[in-house]
Amino acid sequence: MFGTSGIRGPVGEDVTAALALDVGRALGVEADRVVVGRDPRESGELLTDALAAGLRESGTDVIDLGVAATPTVARSVGWRDADAGAAITASHNPAPDNGIKLWQPSGQAFDEAGRERIAERVRDGVADLEAWDELGTRTTWDGRERHARTIADAVSLAPADAPPVAVDLGNGAGGVSVDALQELGCAVETLNAQPDGSFPGRPSEPTADNCASLSALVANTDAELGVAHDGDADRLRAATADGSFVSGDELLAVFAREAASPGDTVAVPVDTSLAVADFLAEADVAVTYTPVGDVYVAERASRPGVAFGGEPSGAWIWPDQTLCPDGPLAACRLVALHAEEPLRERVAAVPDYPIRRESIAVEDKRAVVDRLADRITAEYDDVATLDGVRVDLGDAWFLVRASGTQPLVRITAEARDEERARDAFEIARDAVAGARE
Secondary structure, eight states, rough: OOOOOOOOETTTBBBOOHHHHHHHHHHHOSSSEEEEESOOOHHHHHHHHHHHHHHHHOOOOOEEEEOOOOOHHHHHHHHHSEEEEEEEOTTTTHHHHHHHHEOOSSOOOOOOOHHHHHHHHHHHHHOOOOOOOOOEEEOOOOOOHHHHHHHTTTTTOOOGGOOOEEEEEETTTTTTHHHHHHHHTTOOEESSOSSSTTSSSOOSSSSTTHHHHHHHHHHSSSOOOEEEEEESSSSEEOOOOSBOOHHHHHHHHHHHHHOTTOOOEEEEETTTOHHHHHHHTTTTTTEEEOOOOOHHHHHHHTTTTTEEEEEEEEEOTTTTTOOOOOOHHHHHHHHHHHHHSSSSHHHTTTTOEEEEEEEEEOOHHHHHHHHHHHHHHOOOOOOOSSEEEEEEEESEEEEEOOSSSEEEEEEEEEEEHHHHHHHHHHHHHHHHHHOOO
């Protein structure tokens, strides 16, 4: 039921009000107070109502944030002394999807044990329903102002040094970024700022192709950099002053280098570029690899000596602040870094290795990867199965893994040489084709 980023799928098929009610009842078994918020998708209203009904039936009080960024929801669990949080969101997925992601008071998403505990109760119909006069309450609270103030206070930036910024909100819930950046003294120009869960301005995922308008805006105005969020603002991507869209690996390297000190470790997923490890090694900073998914990066980032966690997809975690990926915090951190040294110059210092990524739609992603794993393990010596199948070819590597949120098999291949990267990618793609037969 739960993937790497909670429950997620098409509304009316995988994600229904009945499911949200059951999740509310299951969560209500262990929680006396729960914070709930949603992204702008219209389906989120009925899913929030259903989840809240299941919680209240269990005697659990609900604090409803309304439309709110997922990091606002996650942080509000601790701020409101709640036992858990629930974000009704499909994050960067397309408009027909929605989902539920659960949060702990630390700001960390429910771990595997927590997700399985809720899933088991849903499967078994376990609930602890109260009588009519013992139902939980439902109150509203707006956490946006506190979130903006908290992240602005966490960033050192003199108003005189604050650069002008273009912010592409992707019609999502990330308006808190604008509030925080303006509080820091930035002049902000927005794109797709009206919340709209049909995402009319651009697809929700902030990729280079989807954010072409942001790149053009930055290149042709006084903005010194641009930032973009997905629908629930847990992700952030960026463009430099000339409109160049920064790759996720480059941004990961920049954030990690600034956050970590010599001897520290940075948590990154197994699909991260070699360039990140090489760049950090120059500063005596090590990397530790996790399965793909911000929940796994957050778990590793919670350990001693891990100064930062990040994913090339755009999830950034500063464990000294919170264990949730916080796109608005990342926006403010990036602006402060740019004020000290332009983002374009920081990115230029990161090695540029050829890396290829492709997603292939399949009907049974797990079965395909399992069949491929058997064949690859028999054929190659250096194979890791931390998440999917990762093969080290010595001068190159490739990874094949099942998406945690969509019916896709994802391929990543990299080398320090273009021709070798192409060869590694073709090996991986041929292996996937063989496993589909």
